Amino acid sequence: MSAESTILFALILPLAGAAGIALAGRINANLRETVTLVTAGGLAMLVWSLLPSLLAGKRPGVTVTELMPGVEIAFRVEPLGMLFAALASGLWIINSLYSIGYMRGNNEKNQTRFYVLFAVSLSATIGVAFAGNLITLFLFYEILTLSTYPLVAHKGDEKTIRSARVYLGILLTTSIGLFLPAIIWTYAVAGGGDFVPGGFLAGHIEGPAVGLLLGLFVFGIGKAAVMPVHRWLPAAMVAPTPVSALLHAVAVVKAGVFTITKVIVYVFGVEFLFAEPSSGWLLYAAAFTIITASIVALRQQNLKRLLAYSTIAQLSYVVMAAAILKPLAEIGAAIHMVAHAFGKITLFFAAGAIYVASKKTEINQLKGIGRRMPVTMTAFTIGALSMIGVPPTGGFVSKWYILAGAFQDDNYVALATIILSTVLNAAYFLPIIYMAWFMREEDAPGNEHGEAPWPAVLALALTALLTIGFFFFHGATIELERQVVENLS
Amino acid sequence: MNALVAHLPALQVVVPMIVAPLVVLLRPRGLAWAACTMASVLAFAIAIQLVQGVLAAGPVSYLMGSWPAPYGIELKVDTLSALMLLVVTGASVFSLVGGRQSLDAQIDEGRQPYFYAAWLLALAGFSGIVVAADAFNIFVFMEVSSLASYVLIAGGPDRRALPAVFKYLIMGTIGATFYLIGVGLIYMMTGTLNLADMEVLIHTVAAQRPILAAAGFITVGLALKAAIFPLHVWLPNAYTYAPHMVTAFLAACSTKVSLYILLRFDFFVFQGNLEGHAFQFAAYLMPLAILGILVGSAVAMFEKNIKRLLAFSSIAQIGYIMLGASFVTVAGLTAGIVHIFNHALAKGALFLAVALFATVAAGLRLDDLKGIARRMPWTFGAFVIAALSLIGIPGTAGFISKWYLISAAMELGTAGLPLVAVILVSSLMAVVYVWRIVEAACFGEATDEPTSPASAPPMLVAILWLAAAANIYFGLVPELPLTLSGDAAAELLNHLP
Numbered sequence: 001m002s003a004e005s006t007i008l009f010a011l012i013l014p015l016a017g018a019a020g021i022a023l024a025g026r027i028n029a030n031l032r033e034t035v036t037l038v039t040a041g042g043l044a045m046l047v048w049s050l051l052p053s054l055l056a057g058k059r060p061g062v063t064v065t066e067l068m069p070g071v072e073i074a075f076r077v078e079p080l081g082m083l084f085a086a087l088a089s090g091l092w093i094i095n096s097l098y099s100i101g102y103m104r105g106n107n108e109k110n111q112t113r114f115y116v117l118f119a120v121s122l123s124a125t126i127g128v129a130f131a132g133n134l135i136t137l138f139l140f141y142e143i144l145t146l147s148t149y150p151l152v153a154h155k156g157d158e159k160t161i162r163s164a165r166v167y168l169g170i171l172l173t174t175s176i177g178l179f180l181p182a183i184i185w186t187y188a189v190a191g192g193g194d195f196v197p198g199g200f201l202a203g204h205i206e207g208p209a210v211g212l213l214l215g216l217f218v219f220g221i222g223k224a225a226v227m228p229v230h231r232w233l234p235a236a237m238v239a240p241t242p243v244s245a246l247l248h249a250v251a252v253v254k255a256g257v258f259t260i261t262k263v264i265v266y267v268f269g270v271e272f273l274f275a276e277p278s279s280g281w282l283l284y285a286a287a288f289t290i291i292t293a294s295i296v297a298l299r300q301q302n303l304k305r306l307l308a309y310s311t312i313a314q315l316s317y318v319v320m321a322a323a324i325l326k327p328l329a330e331i332g333a334a335i336h337m338v339a340h341a342f343g344k345i346t347l348f349f350a351a352g353a354i355y356v357a358s359k360k361t362e363i364n365q366l367k368g369i370g371r372r373m374p375v376t377m378t379a380f381t382i383g384a385l386s387m388i389g390v391p392p393t394g395g396f397v398s399k400w401y402i403l404a405g406a407f408q409d410d411n412y413v414a415l416a417t418i419i420l421s422t423v424l425n426a427a428y429f430l431p432i433i434y435m436a437w438f439m440r441e442e443d444a445p446g447n448e449h450g451e452a453p454w455p456a457v458l459a460l461a462l463t464a465l466l467t468i469g470f471f472f473f474h475g476a477t478i479e480l481e482r483q484v485v486e487n488l489s
Numbered sequence: 490m491n492a493l494v495a496h497l498p499a500l501q502v503v504v505p506m507i508v509a510p511l512v513v514l515l516r517p518r519g520l521a522w523a524a525c526t527m528a529s530v531l532a533f534a535i536a537i538q539l540v541q542g543v544l545a546a547g548p549v550s551y552l553m554g555s556w557p558a559p560y561g562i563e564l565k566v567d568t569l570s571a572l573m574l575l576v577v578t579g580a581s582v583f584s585l586v587g588g589r590q591s592l593d594a595q596i597d598e599g600r601q602p603y604f605y606a607a608w609l610l611a612l613a614g615f616s617g618i619v620v621a622a623d624a625f626n627i628f629v630f631m632e633v634s635s636l637a638s639y640v641l642i643a644g645g646p647d648r649r650a651l652p653a654v655f656k657y658l659i660m661g662t663i664g665a666t667f668y669l670i671g672v673g674l675i676y677m678m679t680g681t682l683n684l685a686d687m688e689v690l691i692h693t694v695a696a697q698r699p700i701l702a703a704a705g706f707i708t709v710g711l712a713l714k715a716a717i718f719p720l721h722v723w724l725p726n727a728y729t730y731a732p733h734m735v736t737a738f739l740a741a742c743s744t745k746v747s748l749y750i751l752l753r754f755d756f757f758v759f760q761g762n763l764e765g766h767a768f769q770f771a772a773y774l775m776p777l778a779i780l781g782i783l784v785g786s787a788v789a790m791f792e793k794n795i796k797r798l799l800a801f802s803s804i805a806q807i808g809y810i811m812l813g814a815s816f817v818t819v820a821g822l823t824a825g826i827v828h829i830f831n832h833a834l835a836k837g838a839l840f841l842a843v844a845l846f847a848t849v850a851a852g853l854r855l856d857d858l859k860g861i862a863r864r865m866p867w868t869f870g871a872f873v874i875a876a877l878s879l880i881g882i883p884g885t886a887g888f889i890s891k892w893y894l895i896s897a898a899m900e901l902g903t904a905g906l907p908l909v910a911v912i913l914v915s916s917l918m919a920v921v922y923v924w925r926i927v928e929a930a931c932f933g934e935a936t937d938e939p940t941s942p943a944s945a946p947p948m949l950v951a952i953l954w955l956a957a958a959a960n961i962y963f964g965l966v967p968e969l970p971l972t973l974s975g976d977a978a979a980e981l982l983n984h985l986p
Binding site for chain 1: 877880881882883884889892893895896899900909913914916917920924928931932964965966967968971
């Protein structure tokens with residue numbers, strides 16, 4: 001199969017899978033889950049089959065249709081998007097496994113709708129990853145918002161709907177109110193929006209307007225959750241945990257920081273932004289988000305909300321790394337997407353497993369739970385260590401690169417932020433680990449539980465292994481992402 | 490066949506006009522509907538033929554009885570009118586083909602032949618306005634279409650339609666009279682009614698004051714008919730209490746036909762000739778357009794009845810069309826004209842979905858629609874697609890118009906930035922009012938059991954999905970409406986000095 005048709009198939013397959021899931025859902029649940037797993041496996045194979053040609057330096061692309069003169073729906077695979085797509089499609093397999101355990105263990109309603117929409121949002125994610133220009137990216141960005149909304153509102157009670165309204169409201173408002181004008185502005189000044197290595201805005205726009213346009217992009221891309229447009233992410237935690245795990249730790253939020261990185265690298269151009277003082281604010285905005293979100297996380301009692309604020313902080317690591325505007329930091333931004341994905345999905349899986357097995361959601365309920373759920377809590381510990389950046393976990397690798405990038409530019413703001421936030425990360429994760437393993441259970445008797453259903457445990461064990469594995473085997477990722485910045489000094 | 494092709498502009502009007510009196514005679518059940526639908530499908534086919542002809546060979550002029558233009562009656566189809574014909578006949582076909590059960594349920598069987606005759610007269614009137622090339626025939630067809638519309642709106646079982654239609658009748662008549670006064674003044678000064686002739690002869694008139702007065706009368710009169718804010722008060726109730734299929738038909742095309750005449754008169758006749766009229770046009774219409782957009786959207790955000798909500802949204806959308814036109818640039822006019830097409834697609838589909846909701850729900854307040862998404866998942870899916878098009882989400886037709894409108898506003902430089910803000914804010918307001926419906930439909934618990942076990946007519950569901958698919962198709966492949974409206978915009982501006 002040619003690379004062009006592979007790209008299109010990767011977009012269509014999850015949609016076909018969604019239709020298949022809807023049909024199979026009428027027959028029986030096992031068949032439906034089989035369709036989900038087969039679709040996820042097929043998607044991963046398609047996406048990963050593009051990897052060799054990418055490593056060989058090719059950039060396969062395909063134009064689907066021309067909307068308006070100069071405005072096309074087109075796809076082009078480049079290293080950043082490849083990494084993102086590979087990550088999302090790979091983790092979808094594990095997440096589907098986990099979903100089966102979680103949704104059945106919890107007796108959730110409307111499971112068919114859940115799996116259908118999950119497949120649709122994966123298609124949208126691949127669309128974002130492979131988009132060849134701004135308008136295509138925007139199209140799939142919006143589809144991703146809309147298709148995840150019913151997943152967030154899954155439970156359907158009053159409180160959930162209110163949170164889902166916040167979710168949709170913030171994401172749509174920012175994207176239509178800021179992101180879209182930024183895109184139209186870009187098309188208006190540059191005559192096009194195709195992603196070009198090294199950027200294409202240099203010479204078309206200058207002075208404070210650059211900072212303003214960058215602001216429209218950064219705050220318009222609400223999925224990146226740079227403060228003050230972060231409120232939707234804690235709100236999204238009302239969703240079933242598999243949604244929080246894959247979508248709000250990987251696909252949706254990574255679509256946000258991925259888009260920002262892509263805009264910085266392929267629209268503005270790293271060197272152009274570096275030379276333009278009006279863009280300097282982004283580093284501070286990201287640093288502010290990292291520190292503030294970490295402090296807020298310290299004060300959270302609900303485990304999933306804590307993880308949400310931790311995600312906000314970690315997302316801004318990526319934004320800040322991209323905003324350092326140095327080659328090593330751009331690589332750091334890309335691999336932090338991966339490292340954080342492995343770690344955070346593990347943490348969410350663990351939180352969900354705890355909920356399924358024991359119905360516990362608050363941190364102070366977790367005393368002594370390590371003895372009842374040793375596998376889950378071991379995985380949780382590994383994920384938390386990765387968030388802090390302790391070797392041998394993936395989080396260490398990306399922090400290393402971001403730090404190295406910061407040193408390239410003697411960027412002390414970034415250095416201080418990373419150090420301070422590492423301390424804060426440790427301050428909110430270590431007490432949980434301590435509580436779980438070393439304190440005595442003070443539960444009322446009668447809540448005798450063990451581990452969650454086996455598919456869930458298997459899934460979180462796998463992602464925990466990936467978190468450690470990424471520490472040892474990240475060479476290919478670095479090699480791929482080096483291509484993004486190889487034309488930079 | 491070739492002989493017929495030359496007569497297509499006339500046939501566009503003649504076919505529905507002739508079938509209308511025949512329909513009255515068709516007493517047996519269903520026949521009137523069938524005849525009306527067939528005539529309307531034929532009209533649609535003629536419109537498609539005309540579009541192809543115009544795209545291939547440029548504007549088509551047709552001389553009634555072969556009398557040369559300023560003396561005889563001329564019909565003219567250019568890209569702008571071709572696009573309008575497509576919208577008008579398309580709306581009629583979609584509503585009729587899908588709407589049989591809905592209309593059967595709402596119109597007494599005995600009155601049906603008259604009702605369908607009125608429908609065809611409305612169709613003939615709208616088409617006549619679009620193809621006519623002289624001011625007086627436009628007036629005649631305007632009256633034909635208006636009178637027929639009053640009958641259609643009042644034709645349903647809802648008694649509240651009567652005061653609504655009375656209000657519409659009074660205001661519509663005032664509008665038509667204003668228009669006629671304006672045309673009379675121009676005729677008095679120039680001695681011609683043919684638009685092309687007028688354009689030339691107005692130059693030669695020494696006293697410009699009556700012409701200015703005529704411009705004022707015509708613009709205000711047409712603004713009334715087009716429901717441009719603040720002359721929109723007749724519209725919400727008329728749309729709300731009309732039979733559902735009538736709402737779908739009229740919402741897709743009726744006000745737009747008046748906008749069409751307004752554009753024609755302003756660009757063909759007045760702007761090139763009157764001192765500073767381009768500025769007056771923009772300065773007069775732009776604030777009204779902006780107010781219409783904001784007020785219409787704001788009211789829609791708080792409306793409780795879904796039809797009224799969509800009617801107020803229409804007032805905002807008419808504002809978009811006027812806003813684009815008031816830029817007096819190619820990009821702006823293209824945006825306005827393409828929005829005529831795209832909004833017809835979106836709003837038509839939405840009202841078709843409303844008609845389907847009405848077959849199951851007890852009423853059309855948002856409270857009545859609670860939980861309807863579970864009962865009618867297919868209808869609801871199509872409704873959401875059309876609603877996204879109304880908001881202007883990429884991948885739908887509505888996005889194309891938004892993109893053009895925002896780009897056109899940005900072309901104006903700094904002055905355009907507040908306009909961009911208005912467009913974006915109103916898009917967000919659209920998100921709010923659309924999402925109120927979606928939330929009610931998805932999450933609300935049904936307050937009572939379905940009053941009627943009647944299932945949705947499958948034909949209407951199919952037509953609705955066709956309309957929803959068209960919203961996506963023209964969002965991804967918008968070449969046809971864009972070509973037509975781009976050409977139309979260029980041609981309108983050609984008439985400016």
